[in-house]
Amino acid sequence: SQQGEEDPQALSIQEGENATMNCSYKTSINNLQWYRQNSGRGLVHLILIRSNEREKHSGRLRVTLDTSKKSSSLLITASRAADTASYFCAFMNRDDKIIFGKGTRLHILP
Amino acid sequence: EAGVTQFPSHSVIEKGQTVTLRCDPISGHDNLYWYRRVMGKEIKFLLHFVKESKQDESGMPNNRFLAERTGGTYSTLKVQPAELEDSGVYFCASSQRTALAGNEQFFGPGTRLTVL
Structure with missing residues (x-):
């Protein structure tokens, strides 16, 4: 299976803390993306990191990619209530398909 | 600029009925993709259009699913007959x-399909 695997499946943290989610994959990739889905809403693209990049930042988001370990992590710093959502990693394989993981459900506690 | 829109937002039908989902891509976007997430599973690729042509339909689950993109603008995904799964x-x-x-x-925001 080419499916990505996120861990943890669910994460609850206090507002203001940092949240780290990990993703592993099995195949060669061109790039890896992270998406957020708020309950009942569509997918929102957060950040894309290419296979030749190791780290990327966007606001409070920091993504790392380790192609030797076939893994990526998403760090959300100073979490807010609005960050409560499901987060998916997705990678583009050589066939131009996006393969999604099952997602991590993040819950920010007030 | 308008984003990707989908209609309807939610559809409830009975097993055996037909449902047609519509997607309007961002204007000027030649590439259009369909994905689905069934309960508890990951989001899976269904197919990819480039303009009006099917570039890749390897993710379509079976022949009850038919996708079209006549004219290369909006796309429809028809399920006939719908099953619970x-x-x-x-x-x-x-x-x-x-x-x-x-x-x-x-x-897009997605269409939630419920088959009873």
């Missing part, structure tokens, strides 16, 4: 270039 959220996405070129896919 078709319940889930169907997402549409569009991009200006292919993802291989590093271009982002913009997702």
